[in-house]
Amino acid sequence: xxxxxVALLNVTFILSLVVVAENSDKIPDGWYPAGSNYNEYEMGIxxxxxxxxxxxxxxxxxxxxxxxxxTLMQSISAENYFGKRLQLSGYIKSENVEGWSGxxxxxxAESNESLGFDNMQDRAIQGTTDWxxxxxxxxxxxxxxxxxxxxxxGGDGKxxxxxxxxxxxxxNVPITDxxxxxxxxxxxxxxxxx
Numbered sequence: 001x002x003x004x005x006v007a008l009l010n011v012t013f014i015l016s017l018v019v020v021a022e023n024s025d026k027i028p029d030g031w032y033p034a035g036s037n038y039n040e041y042e043m044g045i046x047x048x049x050x051x052x053x054x055x056x057x058x059x060x061x062x063x064x065x066x067x068x069x070x071t072l073m074q075s076i077s078a079e080n081y082f083g084k085r086l087q088l089s090g091y092i093k094s095e096n097v098e099g100w101s102g103x104x105x106x107x108x109a110e111s112n113e114s115l116g117f118d119n120m121q122d123r124a125i126q127g128t129t130d131w132x133x134x135x136x137x138x139x140x141x142x143x144x145x146x147x148x149x150x151x152x153x154g155g156d157g158k159x160x161x162x163x164x165x166x167x168x169x170x171x172n173v174p175i176t177d178x179x180x181x182x183x184x185x186x187x188x189x190x191x192x193x194x
Contacts, residue, residue: 028057030074031150037068041153049160051091051131056162059101059153066156071104073150078107081140081147085171088149089135090164092125099155100124105136110145118176119152125159137175 026044027033033043042060050056059070088105102120109115116138125134140147151161 028072031057031072032074033070034073034150035068035070035152037066038070040066040068041070043070043072046160049093051093051160051162053162056160057151058158058160059151060158061153061156064156066099069099069152069154071150071152073148075146075148078140078144078147081168082142082144083140084168085137085139085173085175086147086166087135087137087169087173088164088166089133090151091131091133091162092129092151093131093160094125094127094129095158096128097126097153097155097157097159099153099157100126101151101153101157101159103134103136103149103151103161105138105147105149107138107140107144108146108148109141109143115141115144116175116177116179118178122178131162135176137169137173138177139175 028045033041035041040062042058042062044058045055046058047055057072059072086105088103090103092101092103094101100121102124104119105117106114107116118136118138120134120136125132136149147166149166151159153159
């Protein structure tokens, strides 16, 4: 999912700008839709619920058995964050999420090579949950160009999100980069499936 997620965000970036123009009354200012199948998701502002304040953003599948994923995201320049450790935090609430949902952040080089990435897939939000705070921490190398972040929904359900913050944190705060958490073993295991 990691490689396809990264590639699909790159491909859908330009196409989603057209959707933003068409749905500018629904999409929160500064955010835009993307994903492998973002047209199968409704995205916008909900003024009937919030973690605090008077509104939040949401992503909702339009039908049952939705394939792919949709994301509401932002893309900013990395120039103010070179050499820093960044923490993205925010609150997410879910309802009947049958696939999975998560907050995500990616650090890209100018070549679009991913220098850091976490989409919470290994600690995914599923089912129905109340407001919970989530955090992602990534380093921004000196050769970074772009910081991308947002919330994604894969499959059916609905998620609301509110009160996001992007801030520098101390180097003692552990990173959550999926490539740095020891997910890969140095030796193959269970090759005979016994």
